[in-house]
Amino acid sequence: MSGAAKPWRLSGDDILIDVRLTPKAAKDGVDGLEILSDGRPVLKARVRAVPEKGAANKALTQLMAKTLGLPKSAVALDSGSTSRLKTLRIANPDADTQAQLDALCAEPSS
Known part of the structure; x- marks a missing residue:
């Protein structure tokens, strides 16, 4: 993805990922890269959880951990x-995590 827009960036020893979340979806999933109207790249994700009492946020962090093969913590x-x-924070990622994020963001979905 050299030179291409990507929704993640390094922050010290961590990775920060910008995500656009759709709660109350039919199924959980990560849908790739989306470029917002302001030109900012985000990773599109959807979860079945409702946006109440942090349920959708918790579902999102669990989805990303599972997708990237990381512990929930x-x-x-x-x-x-x-x-x-x-914005999600991935603590102490390895090079494989960065490669997986690049693969998830390979092509804009819209």
Whole structure:
């Protein structure tokens, strides 16, 4: 993905990922890269959980951990708890995690 827009960036020893979350979806999943109207890249994700009492946020962190093959404790919500646009923090990722994120973002979905 050299030179291409990507929704993740390094922050110290961690990775921050910008995500656009759709709650109350038919199924959980990560749908790839989306470029917002302001030009910002985000990773599209959807969860079945409702956006009440943090249920959708918890489902999102668990989905990302499972998708990237990480322990649940490695993925946390960094910002955006009440917004569709969120930032996730992955603690102490390895090079494989970065490669997996690049693969998830290979092509814009819209």
